[in-house]
Amino acid sequence: MELLKGIDVANAINEKLIKESADMGGRVPKLAIIRVGERPDDMSYERGATKKMEKVGFACESFVFPETIENEAFQKEFDTINDNPEIDGILLLRPLPKHLDEEAVVGRISPEKDLDGISPVNLAKVFAGDKTGFAPCTAEAVVEMLDFAGIDVTGKRVTVVGRSLVIGKPVSMLLLKKNATVTICHTKTKDMKEECRRADILVAAAGVAKMITAEYVGKGAVVIDVGINVDNNGKLCGDVDTDGISSLASVATPVPGGVGSVTTSVLAKHLLQAAKENR
Structure with missing residues:
Protein backbone atom coordinates (compact mmCIF):
# COMPACT_ATOMS: atom_id res chain seq x y z
CA MET A 1 0.00 0.00 0.00
CA GLU A 2 1.29 3.44 -0.97
CA LEU A 3 0.85 6.30 1.49
CA LEU A 4 -0.32 9.49 -0.20
CA LYS A 5 1.15 12.19 2.01
CA GLY A 6 -0.34 15.66 2.17
CA ILE A 7 2.98 17.52 2.37
CA ASP A 8 3.84 16.68 -1.24
CA VAL A 9 0.46 17.92 -2.47
CA ALA A 10 0.61 21.05 -0.32
CA ASN A 11 4.11 21.92 -1.56
CA ALA A 12 2.99 21.65 -5.17
CA ILE A 13 0.05 23.99 -4.51
CA ASN A 14 2.26 26.42 -2.55
CA GLU A 15 4.82 26.61 -5.35
CA LYS A 16 2.11 27.40 -7.87
CA LEU A 17 0.61 30.10 -5.61
CA ILE A 18 3.94 31.83 -5.16
CA LYS A 19 4.42 31.99 -8.93
CA GLU A 20 0.89 33.25 -9.58
CA SER A 21 1.03 35.90 -6.86
CA ALA A 22 4.12 37.39 -8.52
CA ASP A 23 1.76 38.71 -11.20
CA MET A 24 -0.23 40.72 -8.66
CA GLY A 25 1.96 43.79 -9.09
CA PRO A 111 -19.60 35.09 -0.92
CA GLU A 112 -16.56 36.70 -2.54
CA LYS A 113 -14.70 36.55 0.80
CA ASP A 114 -16.13 33.24 2.03
CA LEU A 115 -13.00 31.15 1.47
CA ASP A 116 -14.27 28.02 3.27
CA GLY A 117 -17.54 27.76 1.36
CA ILE A 118 -19.97 28.20 4.26
CA SER A 119 -22.34 30.72 2.68
CA PRO A 120 -25.59 29.55 1.05
CA VAL A 121 -24.44 31.12 -2.22
CA ASN A 122 -21.18 29.18 -2.37
CA LEU A 123 -22.77 25.92 -1.25
CA ALA A 124 -25.42 26.32 -3.94
CA LYS A 125 -22.68 26.85 -6.53
CA VAL A 126 -20.92 23.67 -5.42
CA PHE A 127 -24.14 21.69 -5.78
CA ALA A 128 -24.81 23.31 -9.16
CA GLY A 129 -21.33 22.50 -10.42
CA ASP A 130 -20.51 26.22 -10.72
CA LYS A 131 -16.75 26.67 -10.33
CA THR A 132 -17.02 30.41 -9.61
CA GLY A 133 -17.86 29.72 -5.96
CA PHE A 134 -15.60 28.52 -3.15
CA ALA A 135 -16.02 24.92 -2.01
CA PRO A 136 -15.25 23.96 1.59
CA CYS A 137 -11.46 23.72 1.81
CA THR A 138 -11.29 20.18 3.20
CA ALA A 139 -13.61 18.83 0.52
CA GLU A 140 -11.52 20.44 -2.20
CA ALA A 141 -8.34 19.13 -0.56
CA VAL A 142 -9.60 15.58 -1.19
CA VAL A 143 -9.89 16.34 -4.91
CA GLU A 144 -6.46 18.00 -4.95
CA MET A 145 -4.90 14.86 -3.47
CA LEU A 146 -6.52 12.58 -6.03
CA ASP A 147 -5.45 14.88 -8.87
CA PHE A 148 -1.88 15.06 -7.58
CA ALA A 149 -1.69 11.26 -7.41
CA GLY A 150 -2.91 11.03 -11.00
CA ILE A 151 -6.05 9.14 -9.99
CA ASP A 152 -8.72 9.71 -12.64
CA VAL A 153 -12.15 9.41 -11.02
CA THR A 154 -14.05 9.36 -14.31
CA GLY A 155 -16.51 6.47 -14.21
CA LYS A 156 -15.07 5.19 -10.93
CA ARG A 157 -17.26 4.00 -8.07
CA VAL A 158 -16.72 6.42 -5.20
CA THR A 159 -18.25 5.84 -1.78
CA VAL A 160 -18.32 8.71 0.70
CA VAL A 161 -18.97 7.83 4.34
CA GLY A 162 -20.55 10.92 5.91
CA ARG A 163 -23.09 13.47 4.73
CA SER A 164 -22.15 16.73 6.44
CA LEU A 165 -22.21 20.06 4.61
CA VAL A 166 -18.56 20.52 5.60
CA ILE A 167 -17.17 17.43 3.85
CA GLY A 168 -19.51 14.60 2.91
CA LYS A 169 -22.00 16.36 0.65
CA PRO A 170 -19.66 18.90 -0.99
CA VAL A 171 -16.92 16.36 -1.73
CA SER A 172 -19.57 14.13 -3.31
CA MET A 173 -20.65 17.00 -5.56
CA LEU A 174 -17.06 17.86 -6.50
CA LEU A 175 -16.36 14.25 -7.47
CA LEU A 176 -19.66 13.99 -9.33
CA LYS A 177 -18.59 17.07 -11.31
CA LYS A 178 -15.50 15.08 -12.31
CA ASN A 179 -17.74 12.27 -13.60
CA ALA A 180 -17.36 9.82 -10.73
CA THR A 181 -20.30 7.57 -9.78
CA VAL A 182 -20.91 8.57 -6.17
CA THR A 183 -22.64 6.78 -3.31
CA ILE A 184 -23.11 8.52 0.05
CA CYS A 185 -23.29 6.34 3.16
CA HIS A 186 -24.55 7.42 6.58
CA THR A 187 -25.85 6.01 9.86
CA LYS A 188 -29.05 4.73 8.23
CA THR A 189 -27.31 2.97 5.33
CA LYS A 190 -28.09 -0.75 5.13
CA ASP A 191 -25.07 -3.03 4.79
CA MET A 192 -22.57 -0.18 4.77
CA LYS A 193 -19.63 -2.58 4.70
CA GLU A 194 -20.78 -4.01 1.36
CA GLU A 195 -21.38 -0.54 -0.09
CA CYS A 196 -17.85 0.47 0.90
CA ARG A 197 -16.23 -2.73 -0.34
CA ARG A 198 -17.63 -2.08 -3.82
CA ALA A 199 -15.86 1.28 -4.06
CA ASP A 200 -12.85 1.98 -6.24
CA ILE A 201 -12.31 5.10 -4.11
CA LEU A 202 -13.45 5.29 -0.50
CA VAL A 203 -13.66 8.67 1.25
CA ALA A 204 -14.03 8.35 5.03
CA ALA A 205 -15.59 11.45 6.61
CA ALA A 206 -17.70 10.03 9.43
CA GLY A 207 -15.81 11.47 12.39
CA VAL A 208 -15.51 8.08 14.14
CA ALA A 209 -12.05 6.90 15.16
CA LYS A 210 -10.80 3.91 13.10
CA MET A 211 -14.33 3.02 12.00
CA ILE A 212 -13.18 1.87 8.57
CA THR A 213 -11.55 -1.52 9.04
CA ALA A 214 -10.50 -4.16 6.52
CA GLU A 215 -14.14 -5.32 6.29
CA TYR A 216 -15.01 -2.04 4.54
CA VAL A 217 -12.23 -2.02 1.94
CA GLY A 218 -12.11 -3.80 -1.39
CA LYS A 219 -8.91 -5.11 -2.96
CA GLY A 220 -6.97 -2.30 -4.68
CA ALA A 221 -9.17 0.51 -3.38
CA VAL A 222 -7.94 4.07 -2.89
CA VAL A 223 -8.80 5.20 0.64
CA ILE A 224 -8.92 8.90 1.54
CA ASP A 225 -9.19 9.49 5.29
CA VAL A 226 -10.67 12.87 6.20
CA GLY A 227 -11.29 12.09 9.87
CA ILE A 228 -9.52 13.83 12.75
CA ASN A 229 -10.07 11.95 15.99
CA VAL A 230 -8.30 10.93 19.19
CA ASP A 231 -7.99 7.22 19.94
CA ASN A 232 -8.17 5.42 23.29
CA ASN A 233 -4.47 6.11 23.86
CA GLY A 234 -4.91 9.85 23.36
CA LYS A 235 -3.21 9.79 19.95
CA LEU A 236 -4.44 11.57 16.84
CA CYS A 237 -6.02 9.22 14.34
CA GLY A 238 -8.40 9.19 11.41
CA ASP A 239 -11.60 7.35 10.54
CA VAL A 240 -9.56 4.54 8.98
CA ASP A 241 -7.62 1.72 10.62
CA THR A 242 -4.68 2.32 8.28
CA ASP A 243 -2.61 -0.63 9.49
CA GLY A 244 -5.57 -2.95 9.21
CA ILE A 245 -6.26 -2.11 5.55
CA SER A 246 -2.63 -2.13 4.37
CA SER A 247 -2.94 -5.50 2.63
CA LEU A 248 -6.06 -4.42 0.73
CA ALA A 249 -5.81 -0.75 -0.26
CA SER A 250 -3.54 0.32 -3.11
CA VAL A 251 -3.29 3.90 -1.85
CA ALA A 252 -4.28 5.50 1.47
CA THR A 253 -3.80 8.84 3.17
CA PRO A 254 -2.32 8.98 6.68
CA VAL A 255 -3.63 10.85 9.73
CA PRO A 256 -1.95 13.07 10.69
CA GLY A 257 -0.08 14.18 7.58
CA GLY A 258 -2.78 13.56 5.00
CA VAL A 259 -5.77 15.62 3.87
CA GLY A 260 -5.42 18.07 6.77
CA SER A 261 -1.99 19.11 5.49
CA VAL A 262 -3.54 20.20 2.19
CA THR A 263 -6.52 22.10 3.59
CA THR A 264 -4.63 25.31 4.46
CA SER A 265 -2.98 25.32 1.03
CA VAL A 266 -6.46 25.21 -0.53
CA LEU A 267 -7.40 28.11 1.77
CA ALA A 268 -4.42 30.07 0.41
CA LYS A 269 -5.44 29.15 -3.14
CA HIS A 270 -8.92 30.54 -2.48
CA LEU A 271 -7.44 33.71 -0.96
CA LEU A 272 -5.37 34.42 -4.07
CA GLN A 273 -8.43 33.88 -6.24
CA ALA A 274 -10.46 36.29 -4.06
CA ALA A 275 -7.67 38.89 -4.15
CA LYS A 276 -7.54 38.75 -7.95
CA GLU A 277 -11.29 39.42 -8.06
CA ASN A 278 -10.91 42.26 -5.55
CA ARG A 279 -8.31 44.21 -7.50
Whole structure:
Protein backbone atom coordinates (compact mmCIF):
# COMPACT_ATOMS: atom_id res chain seq x y z
CA MET A 1 0.00 0.00 0.00
CA GLU A 2 1.29 3.44 -0.97
CA LEU A 3 0.85 6.30 1.49
CA LEU A 4 -0.32 9.49 -0.20
CA LYS A 5 1.15 12.19 2.01
CA GLY A 6 -0.34 15.66 2.17
CA ILE A 7 2.98 17.52 2.37
CA ASP A 8 3.84 16.68 -1.24
CA VAL A 9 0.46 17.92 -2.47
CA ALA A 10 0.61 21.05 -0.32
CA ASN A 11 4.11 21.92 -1.56
CA ALA A 12 2.99 21.65 -5.17
CA ILE A 13 0.05 23.99 -4.51
CA ASN A 14 2.26 26.42 -2.55
CA GLU A 15 4.82 26.61 -5.35
CA LYS A 16 2.11 27.40 -7.87
CA LEU A 17 0.61 30.10 -5.61
CA ILE A 18 3.94 31.83 -5.16
CA LYS A 19 4.42 31.99 -8.93
CA GLU A 20 0.89 33.25 -9.58
CA SER A 21 1.03 35.90 -6.86
CA ALA A 22 4.12 37.39 -8.52
CA ASP A 23 1.76 38.71 -11.20
CA MET A 24 -0.23 40.72 -8.66
CA GLY A 25 1.96 43.79 -9.09
CA GLY A 26 2.96 43.93 -5.45
CA ARG A 27 -0.62 43.49 -4.23
CA VAL A 28 -0.55 41.18 -1.17
CA PRO A 29 -3.69 39.08 -0.56
CA LYS A 30 -5.00 39.46 3.00
CA LEU A 31 -6.84 36.89 5.10
CA ALA A 32 -8.92 37.63 8.20
CA ILE A 33 -9.29 34.78 10.69
CA ILE A 34 -12.18 35.21 13.12
CA ARG A 35 -12.03 33.23 16.34
CA VAL A 36 -14.30 33.36 19.40
CA GLY A 37 -12.95 31.80 22.58
CA GLU A 38 -9.95 29.55 23.16
CA ARG A 39 -10.94 26.14 21.75
CA PRO A 40 -7.70 24.17 21.23
CA ASP A 41 -8.71 22.85 17.80
CA ASP A 42 -9.60 26.38 16.61
CA MET A 43 -6.31 27.73 17.87
CA SER A 44 -4.40 24.90 16.21
CA TYR A 45 -6.06 25.53 12.85
CA GLU A 46 -5.48 29.27 13.24
CA ARG A 47 -1.75 28.67 13.79
CA GLY A 48 -1.58 26.38 10.79
CA ALA A 49 -3.41 28.82 8.53
CA THR A 50 -1.28 31.75 9.68
CA LYS A 51 1.91 29.79 9.07
CA LYS A 52 0.75 28.79 5.59
CA MET A 53 -0.08 32.38 4.61
CA GLU A 54 3.36 33.50 5.74
CA LYS A 55 4.96 30.69 3.74
CA VAL A 56 3.39 31.79 0.47
CA GLY A 57 3.84 35.51 1.18
CA PHE A 58 0.23 36.42 1.99
CA ALA A 59 -0.96 38.65 4.83
CA CYS A 60 -3.03 37.31 7.70
CA GLU A 61 -4.71 39.03 10.63
CA SER A 62 -6.54 37.27 13.46
CA PHE A 63 -9.58 38.85 15.08
CA VAL A 64 -10.03 37.16 18.44
CA PHE A 65 -13.07 37.75 20.66
CA PRO A 66 -13.81 36.48 24.16
CA GLU A 67 -16.28 33.61 24.45
CA THR A 68 -18.47 35.90 26.56
CA ILE A 69 -18.98 38.49 23.81
CA GLU A 70 -22.66 39.35 23.38
CA ASN A 71 -24.39 38.44 20.15
CA GLU A 72 -25.17 42.00 19.03
CA ALA A 73 -21.59 43.11 19.64
CA PHE A 74 -20.19 40.15 17.73
CA GLN A 75 -22.51 40.71 14.78
CA LYS A 76 -21.32 44.33 14.55
CA GLU A 77 -17.68 43.30 14.74
CA PHE A 78 -18.22 40.70 12.04
CA ASP A 79 -19.90 43.23 9.75
CA THR A 80 -16.94 45.60 10.14
CA ILE A 81 -14.53 42.86 9.06
CA ASN A 82 -16.83 41.66 6.29
CA ASP A 83 -17.15 45.18 4.85
CA ASN A 84 -13.44 46.05 5.05
CA PRO A 85 -12.20 46.44 1.43
CA GLU A 86 -8.61 45.71 2.49
CA ILE A 87 -9.60 42.16 3.53
CA ASP A 88 -9.81 39.76 0.60
CA GLY A 89 -10.94 36.64 2.42
CA ILE A 90 -12.44 35.48 5.69
CA LEU A 91 -12.02 32.27 7.65
CA LEU A 92 -14.64 31.95 10.40
CA LEU A 93 -13.69 29.29 12.93
CA ARG A 94 -16.76 27.29 13.87
CA PRO A 95 -18.78 26.25 15.73
CA LEU A 96 -19.42 29.54 17.47
CA PRO A 97 -20.55 29.58 21.11
CA LYS A 98 -24.24 28.66 21.33
CA HIS A 99 -25.38 32.13 22.42
CA LEU A 100 -24.11 33.62 19.14
CA ASP A 101 -26.34 33.54 16.06
CA GLU A 102 -24.07 31.58 13.73
CA GLU A 103 -26.77 31.26 11.09
CA ALA A 104 -27.01 35.06 10.81
CA VAL A 105 -23.26 35.33 10.23
CA VAL A 106 -23.18 32.50 7.70
CA GLY A 107 -26.11 34.08 5.88
CA ARG A 108 -24.42 37.40 5.29
CA ILE A 109 -20.74 36.63 4.90
CA SER A 110 -19.70 38.03 1.53
CA PRO A 111 -19.60 35.09 -0.92
CA GLU A 112 -16.56 36.70 -2.54
CA LYS A 113 -14.70 36.55 0.80
CA ASP A 114 -16.13 33.24 2.03
CA LEU A 115 -13.00 31.15 1.47
CA ASP A 116 -14.27 28.02 3.27
CA GLY A 117 -17.54 27.76 1.36
CA ILE A 118 -19.97 28.20 4.26
CA SER A 119 -22.34 30.72 2.68
CA PRO A 120 -25.59 29.55 1.05
CA VAL A 121 -24.44 31.12 -2.22
CA ASN A 122 -21.18 29.18 -2.37
CA LEU A 123 -22.77 25.92 -1.25
CA ALA A 124 -25.42 26.32 -3.94
CA LYS A 125 -22.68 26.85 -6.53
CA VAL A 126 -20.92 23.67 -5.42
CA PHE A 127 -24.14 21.69 -5.78
CA ALA A 128 -24.81 23.31 -9.16
CA GLY A 129 -21.33 22.50 -10.42
CA ASP A 130 -20.51 26.22 -10.72
CA LYS A 131 -16.75 26.67 -10.33
CA THR A 132 -17.02 30.41 -9.61
CA GLY A 133 -17.86 29.72 -5.96
CA PHE A 134 -15.60 28.52 -3.15
CA ALA A 135 -16.02 24.92 -2.01
CA PRO A 136 -15.25 23.96 1.59
CA CYS A 137 -11.46 23.72 1.81
CA THR A 138 -11.29 20.18 3.20
CA ALA A 139 -13.61 18.83 0.52
CA GLU A 140 -11.52 20.44 -2.20
CA ALA A 141 -8.34 19.13 -0.56
CA VAL A 142 -9.60 15.58 -1.19
CA VAL A 143 -9.89 16.34 -4.91
CA GLU A 144 -6.46 18.00 -4.95
CA MET A 145 -4.90 14.86 -3.47
CA LEU A 146 -6.52 12.58 -6.03
CA ASP A 147 -5.45 14.88 -8.87
CA PHE A 148 -1.88 15.06 -7.58
CA ALA A 149 -1.69 11.26 -7.41
CA GLY A 150 -2.91 11.03 -11.00
CA ILE A 151 -6.05 9.14 -9.99
CA ASP A 152 -8.72 9.71 -12.64
CA VAL A 153 -12.15 9.41 -11.02
CA THR A 154 -14.05 9.36 -14.31
CA GLY A 155 -16.51 6.47 -14.21
CA LYS A 156 -15.07 5.19 -10.93
CA ARG A 157 -17.26 4.00 -8.07
CA VAL A 158 -16.72 6.42 -5.20
CA THR A 159 -18.25 5.84 -1.78
CA VAL A 160 -18.32 8.71 0.70
CA VAL A 161 -18.97 7.83 4.34
CA GLY A 162 -20.55 10.92 5.91
CA ARG A 163 -23.09 13.47 4.73
CA SER A 164 -22.15 16.73 6.44
CA LEU A 165 -22.21 20.06 4.61
CA VAL A 166 -18.56 20.52 5.60
CA ILE A 167 -17.17 17.43 3.85
CA GLY A 168 -19.51 14.60 2.91
CA LYS A 169 -22.00 16.36 0.65
CA PRO A 170 -19.66 18.90 -0.99
CA VAL A 171 -16.92 16.36 -1.73
CA SER A 172 -19.57 14.13 -3.31
CA MET A 173 -20.65 17.00 -5.56
CA LEU A 174 -17.06 17.86 -6.50
CA LEU A 175 -16.36 14.25 -7.47
CA LEU A 176 -19.66 13.99 -9.33
CA LYS A 177 -18.59 17.07 -11.31
CA LYS A 178 -15.50 15.08 -12.31
CA ASN A 179 -17.74 12.27 -13.60
CA ALA A 180 -17.36 9.82 -10.73
CA THR A 181 -20.30 7.57 -9.78
CA VAL A 182 -20.91 8.57 -6.17
CA THR A 183 -22.64 6.78 -3.31
CA ILE A 184 -23.11 8.52 0.05
CA CYS A 185 -23.29 6.34 3.16
CA HIS A 186 -24.55 7.42 6.58
CA THR A 187 -25.85 6.01 9.86
CA LYS A 188 -29.05 4.73 8.23
CA THR A 189 -27.31 2.97 5.33
CA LYS A 190 -28.09 -0.75 5.13
CA ASP A 191 -25.07 -3.03 4.79
CA MET A 192 -22.57 -0.18 4.77
CA LYS A 193 -19.63 -2.58 4.70
CA GLU A 194 -20.78 -4.01 1.36
CA GLU A 195 -21.38 -0.54 -0.09
CA CYS A 196 -17.85 0.47 0.90
CA ARG A 197 -16.23 -2.73 -0.34
CA ARG A 198 -17.63 -2.08 -3.82
CA ALA A 199 -15.86 1.28 -4.06
CA ASP A 200 -12.85 1.98 -6.24
CA ILE A 201 -12.31 5.10 -4.11
CA LEU A 202 -13.45 5.29 -0.50
CA VAL A 203 -13.66 8.67 1.25
CA ALA A 204 -14.03 8.35 5.03
CA ALA A 205 -15.59 11.45 6.61
CA ALA A 206 -17.70 10.03 9.43
CA GLY A 207 -15.81 11.47 12.39
CA VAL A 208 -15.51 8.08 14.14
CA ALA A 209 -12.05 6.90 15.16
CA LYS A 210 -10.80 3.91 13.10
CA MET A 211 -14.33 3.02 12.00
CA ILE A 212 -13.18 1.87 8.57
CA THR A 213 -11.55 -1.52 9.04
CA ALA A 214 -10.50 -4.16 6.52
CA GLU A 215 -14.14 -5.32 6.29
CA TYR A 216 -15.01 -2.04 4.54
CA VAL A 217 -12.23 -2.02 1.94
CA GLY A 218 -12.11 -3.80 -1.39
CA LYS A 219 -8.91 -5.11 -2.96
CA GLY A 220 -6.97 -2.30 -4.68
CA ALA A 221 -9.17 0.51 -3.38
CA VAL A 222 -7.94 4.07 -2.89
CA VAL A 223 -8.80 5.20 0.64
CA ILE A 224 -8.92 8.90 1.54
CA ASP A 225 -9.19 9.49 5.29
CA VAL A 226 -10.67 12.87 6.20
CA GLY A 227 -11.29 12.09 9.87
CA ILE A 228 -9.52 13.83 12.75
CA ASN A 229 -10.07 11.95 15.99
CA VAL A 230 -8.30 10.93 19.19
CA ASP A 231 -7.99 7.22 19.94
CA ASN A 232 -8.17 5.42 23.29
CA ASN A 233 -4.47 6.11 23.86
CA GLY A 234 -4.91 9.85 23.36
CA LYS A 235 -3.21 9.79 19.95
CA LEU A 236 -4.44 11.57 16.84
CA CYS A 237 -6.02 9.22 14.34
CA GLY A 238 -8.40 9.19 11.41
CA ASP A 239 -11.60 7.35 10.54
CA VAL A 240 -9.56 4.54 8.98
CA ASP A 241 -7.62 1.72 10.62
CA THR A 242 -4.68 2.32 8.28
CA ASP A 243 -2.61 -0.63 9.49
CA GLY A 244 -5.57 -2.95 9.21
CA ILE A 245 -6.26 -2.11 5.55
CA SER A 246 -2.63 -2.13 4.37
CA SER A 247 -2.94 -5.50 2.63
CA LEU A 248 -6.06 -4.42 0.73
CA ALA A 249 -5.81 -0.75 -0.26
CA SER A 250 -3.54 0.32 -3.11
CA VAL A 251 -3.29 3.90 -1.85
CA ALA A 252 -4.28 5.50 1.47
CA THR A 253 -3.80 8.84 3.17
CA PRO A 254 -2.32 8.98 6.68
CA VAL A 255 -3.63 10.85 9.73
CA PRO A 256 -1.95 13.07 10.69
CA GLY A 257 -0.08 14.18 7.58
CA GLY A 258 -2.78 13.56 5.00
CA VAL A 259 -5.77 15.62 3.87
CA GLY A 260 -5.42 18.07 6.77
CA SER A 261 -1.99 19.11 5.49
CA VAL A 262 -3.54 20.20 2.19
CA THR A 263 -6.52 22.10 3.59
CA THR A 264 -4.63 25.31 4.46
CA SER A 265 -2.98 25.32 1.03
CA VAL A 266 -6.46 25.21 -0.53
CA LEU A 267 -7.40 28.11 1.77
CA ALA A 268 -4.42 30.07 0.41
CA LYS A 269 -5.44 29.15 -3.14
CA HIS A 270 -8.92 30.54 -2.48
CA LEU A 271 -7.44 33.71 -0.96
CA LEU A 272 -5.37 34.42 -4.07
CA GLN A 273 -8.43 33.88 -6.24
CA ALA A 274 -10.46 36.29 -4.06
CA ALA A 275 -7.67 38.89 -4.15
CA LYS A 276 -7.54 38.75 -7.95
CA GLU A 277 -11.29 39.42 -8.06
CA ASN A 278 -10.91 42.26 -5.55
CA ARG A 279 -8.31 44.21 -7.50
